[in-house]
Ligand code: ATP
């Protein structure tokens with residue numbers, strides 16, 4: 001098909017970790033995708049339970065993590081739109097940019113359950129194929145999926161979450177090998193996820 005087969009991986013990516021990257025890579029392999037576009041979400045209007053890191057930090061970590069893969073790229077559509085991100089807006093904007101492409105929206109078991117519970121989700125399914133990936137700790141069976149609209153695939157299980165990565169940094173525990181090396185260094189450089197920011201040059 002002209003325009004190719006394009007995966008879309010949305011997320012807060014605070015920070016991006018190897019669970020995201022493996023999921024995208026595996027779906028690309030299974031569905032013969034030409035590329036996968038990572039789309040960091042916009043900033044929520046109000047704080048919910050926690051403060052989300054600034055969009056530019058999440059955008060740059062996503063760029064760093066995907067830079068070495070020629071099929072991966074990062075879109076700013078949700079960040080530049082601002083405010084909380086709705087999947088319908090993400091898909092509408094990317095559809096406009098890529099009118100010829102066949103779109104595949106990739107989402108983990110937990111996020112999928114939320115998206116497909118929307119009342120007007122038929123509109124979503126008209127814009128893209130939905131691919132749900134397995135995620136340790138979540139059961140796709142609980143999602144009550146409409147028949148035949150979502151492909152469910154098993155991806156190598158990585159029990160990694162951004163929440164755990166943030167907690168680790170805050171506790172002074174390592175995130176090496178959970179997130180790409182460049183992301184470890186970026187977190188350190190910007191002092192992300194620390195209640196008490198470390199002084200430059202301080203050790204420990
Ligand atoms: P947080 O803990 O802050 O919610 P997260 O690890 O869930 O972060 P998100 O940015 O919320 O990461 O997730 C983006 C997408 O990636 C979602 O569709 C989510 O289900 C999926 N995802 C995240 N981690 C994994 C994983 N380890 N395996 C498979 N899918 C994942």
Ligand code: MG
Nearest residue numbers: 012110111162
């Ligand atoms: Mg999440």
